[in-house]
Amino acid sequence: MSLILTRSVIRDLFAGGGGEGRGEAVEEVERAVGRAHRDLARGRAVLPAPPAMRQPAGDGAYLAMAAASAPDRLATVKLLADLPANRERGLPVQRSAVLAVDAETGACVALLDGAELTRIRTAAATAVATRALARADARTLGILGTGPLARAHVRALLPGRPYEHVLIWGRTPANAQALAQWITAELDVPAKVFADPRSVTEHADVLCTLTPSRDPLVHGAWLQAGQHINAVGAPPRPDHRELDTEAVLRCRIVVDAYDTARAKSGEVLIPLAEGALTEDAFRTELGSVLTGQAPGRTTDDELTLFNSVGVGLQDLAVARLLIDRAAERGVGLTVDLAG
Known part of the structure; x- marks a missing residue:
């Protein structure tokens, strides 16, 4: 079975639940992102440079941001669409979704909307770097x-x-x-x-x-x-x-x-x-x-x-956190992609 986490569900999970405050949730994301970077330095995670696919016409681009982590038991790819023409359409210039699979079996674990996830993990990485530097x-x-x-x-x-x-x-x-x-x-x-x-x-x-x-x-x-x-x-x-x-x-x-x-x-x-x-x-x-x-x-x-x-490793770390939180709280849509 695969879990689908929409933007609104992800926002609620980041906001805290079960009596937990938003500040504690933000700190948990920061710890997850910091740990992911330490895992990369210690050779326990894989992070290739993302290939860019350019549109044949226009200036749109698509990035496949992949990562794999032994401690988190996941492999993920976020497909990021960077489409400047969307600005004139009144649409977001960047849109993304994260696909997560079990690192051992390859089974699809989850599909997550990327917007809120990306904002929060980006800010968490900044917080980690600022503490260090x-x-x-x-x-x-x-x-x-x-x-x-x-x-x-x-x-x-x-x-x-x-x-x-x-x-x-x-x-x-x-x-x-x-x-x-x-x-x-x-x-x-x-x-x-x-x-x-x-x-x-x-x-x-x-x-x-x-x-x-x-x-x-x-x-x-x-x-x-x-x-x-x-x-x-x-x-x-x-x-x-x-x-x-x-x-x-x-x-x-x-x-x-x-x-x-x-x-x-x-x-x-x-x-x-x-x-x-x-x-x-x-x-x-x-x-x-x-x-x-x-x-x-x-x-x-x-x-x-x-x-x-x-x-992509930051996406993976936060996806792991969200998947575990969603399971604990019984939220998200579960589907059988192989059915």
Whole structure:
């Protein structure tokens, strides 16, 4: 039998249940994602670079994001459709679904909608990286972007952390104001809207870039000693980036997975094509930092960058969590695909 988890069911499972709070659910996702990266570093998981299939006409692309994990006993593939033309149709630019099979028998375990899963696991990976790389005395969080990914990130980063202020910029001022009001009301942290990305960048101890930008929003001249930057929002395309070359060169780079970054991340591929950096500059993976195979932050003045492309192993880890939660609570639709 196979379990089907819709977006609404996944949202409810992430929100907590059985007396459990949303904060505890978010922390559980963070632990699952961190463990997955440690498993990758220790050779207990497999994560190939995702192949990209381009449409014969137009600029649409499809990515097959695969992974397998011995501890989680799953193999998964998320088919991600990245369709810029959907914006004019009033539809989401990115859509995805995750297929999970039993790693031993190959039986289909579950089919999950990918939207909410992707947002939450992406924010969890940022939280894991920020714990590992940001200064312990970081007090100001900067957010560039105001969409659902921004809300997922503040939910993952703020509770239980010592942030005293959130600084926000968005292309639409009204959306930025709405996000600031939500943060203050929901999470009880003061939030302020700034008029441009530079002002947020210059004043943030931890900066998250969460926009689908093709051209850089953050410039190296704006960075301050000791900052940690999470570059998250750009689509997995080699010609999209949120940081310019100078910003990347000023930072010590940690990636979620080298093979994926080497294939899909404009953040490193554009400077690489320019001859401004070498592949060795972005070989350090998050899992290696978490297991102590590579150092995290080495000095208070160091600039660190987590280049988050998003990987299938994160999807797998959260799919495992959702499948187990759904079974415990008796939710989701069960079907016999072989019937």
